[in-house]
Amino acid sequence: MLPHDQENSSNIHGGSSNVLVRARIDSISLQIEPNGPTCNVSPRVNDDRVSDHQQSHHAKLSILRESLHPVTLKFEDVSYTIKLESNKRGYFSSHQQKQTRMILQNVMGIVKPGELLAMLGPSGSGKTTLLTSIAGRLHGKFSGTITYNDQQFSSSMKRKIGFVTQDDVLYPHLTVLETLTYAALLRLPSKLTNQEKIEQAELVIMELGLTRCRNSMIGGQLFRGISGGERKRVSIGQEMLVNPSLLLLDEPTSGLDSTTAQRIMSTLRWLARGGRTVVTTIHQPSSTLFRMFDKIIVLTEGCPIYYGKSSLVMEYFASIGYAPGFNFMNPADFLLDLANGITHDTRHDDQHELIMKQDQSENQNATKQSLISSYRKNIYPLLKEEINQSCNRPIRSSSTST
Numbered sequence: 001m002l003p004h005d006q007e008n009s010s011n012i013h014g015g016s017s018n019v020l021v022r023a024r025i026d027s028i029s030l031q032i033e034p035n036g037p038t039c040n041v042s043p044r045v046n047d048d049r050v051s052d053h054q055q056s057h058h059a060k061l062s063i064l065r066e067s068l069h070p071v072t073l074k075f076e077d078v079s080y081t082i083k084l085e086s087n088k089r090g091y092f093s094s095h096q097q098k099q100t101r102m103i104l105q106n107v108m109g110i111v112k113p114g115e116l117l118a119m120l121g122p123s124g125s126g127k128t129t130l131l132t133s134i135a136g137r138l139h140g141k142f143s144g145t146i147t148y149n150d151q152q153f154s155s156s157m158k159r160k161i162g163f164v165t166q167d168d169v170l171y172p173h174l175t176v177l178e179t180l181t182y183a184a185l186l187r188l189p190s191k192l193t194n195q196e197k198i199e200q201a202e203l204v205i206m207e208l209g210l211t212r213c214r215n216s217m218i219g220g221q222l223f224r225g226i227s228g229g230e231r232k233r234v235s236i237g238q239e240m241l242v243n244p245s246l247l248l249l250d251e252p253t254s255g256l257d258s259t260t261a262q263r264i265m266s267t268l269r270w271l272a273r274g275g276r277t278v279v280t281t282i283h284q285p286s287s288t289l290f291r292m293f294d295k296i297i298v299l300t301e302g303c304p305i306y307y308g309k310s311s312l313v314m315e316y317f318a319s320i321g322y323a324p325g326f327n328f329m330n331p332a333d334f335l336l337d338l339a340n341g342i343t344h345d346t347r348h349d350d351q352h353e354l355i356m357k358q359d360q361s362e363n364q365n366a367t368k369q370s371l372i373s374s375y376r377k378n379i380y381p382l383l384k385e386e387i388n389q390s391c392n393r394p395i396r397s398s399s400t401s402t
């Protein structure tokens with residue numbers, strides 16, 4: 001499969017267009033000089049522009065920072081079921097048993113322009129599935145309603161969505177600079193000149209801290225290239241470049257050190273503040289990262305147990321009888337424990353002793369069920385009301401089956 005940005009222009013690697021683009025990239029590489037210990041680089045067109053470039057770095061980035069088409073995303077009662085086919089073969093006969101499995105169950109939410117929503121949950125809880133359904137790429141028995149400015153998914157909406165998948169899809173033989181320059185030349189609007197597009201690619205490289213590996217190949221299974229974290233940043237850069245109004249990211253910080261993760265998350269937050277709607281899944285965020293989220297949704301086995309402001313999550317769980325065993329716990333760790341059905345028994349609080357009920361699967365299931373029913377009782381009705389109140393047009397239900 002071709003990377004997302006090149007799906008529409010599969011001939012770019014052959015013919016004269018390839019030569020032109022490569023000549024262009026080569027010419028930039030020749031114009032670049034190391035600039036101090038950090039090797040910061042800038043495309044040198046002429047000397048005046050070099051000095052301007054330093055001063056107007058943020059001004060130029062602002063071209064990408066403001067969303068042209070703010071999108072309010074709503075997902076209501078999203079459920080997704082898959083068919084499991086297991087072969088039960090006897091000695092003389094064989095028959096196929098068809099079972100179904102519910103991956104998502106009545107998941108709801110609303111994310112407005114300027115907001116950053118994080119999806120949290122244990123592995124296999126349905127985060128990628130939910131994100132894929134929002135990106136309009138989910139095939140199978142899907143029910144519920146997902147709207148973008150109260151409109152259903154369309155090809156024009158598809159162009160406004162940036163989707164960074166969990167597994168990076170990049171060409172192994174291209175360098176970082178080439179990858180991002182191709183993306184810029186192919187996907188940025190024609191009102192920008194080629195030089196401006198190339199400059200945007202350079203700015204994204206600087207913004208994402210990819211300067212050191214800009215001329216290294218991406219690499220793949222057969223030969224080693226840039227690191228996993230750098231690959232992830234290149235994938236994010238490809239989507240950042242095209243200034244999407246709705247940016248969806250599947251685990252953008254996995255495999256990154258905490259400082260780089262924080263830098264990526266503050267970039268995402270900054271993008272959101274420019275009028276974009278940003279939705280990301282995340283594994284084990286630090287408490288610093290956690291504070292950057294405006295809203296969170298917590299899933300357990302496909303069912304939501306919390307949706308709302310990240311600043312209110314601890315208060316909510318305390319109100320239904322779940323509190324961390326000690327004061328300075330990372331809220332994300334506490335939420336993931338809860339989503340796994342693990343509670344911190346505070347009966348021995350005076351000794352600050354935690355009893356983790358890890359081995360008691362029955363208790364864990366009971367906890368999960370209790371959290372799900374508390375969500376349905378306390379959060380679901382309010383959320384439904386909020387979604388309906390902010391509705392400009394009647395919502396049509398969508399349901400597909402393949």
Ligand SMILES: Nc1ncnc2c1ncn2[C@@H]1O[C@H](COP(=O)(O)OP(=O)(O)OP(=O)(O)O)[C@@H](O)[C@H]1O
Pocket residue numbers: 082103121122123124125126127128129130166
């Ligand atoms: N097409 C499919 N066929 C079989 N199982 C599926 C399919 N799609 C999703 N699943 C299952 O649904 C569950 C949720 O998957 P999903 O990838 O959304 O989880 P996740 O929360 O993103 O997990 P992780 O944190 O590990 O990425 C998993 O148990 C997965 O195995």
Ligand SMILES: [Mg+2]
Pocket residue numbers: 127128129166250281
């Ligand atoms: Mg996933």
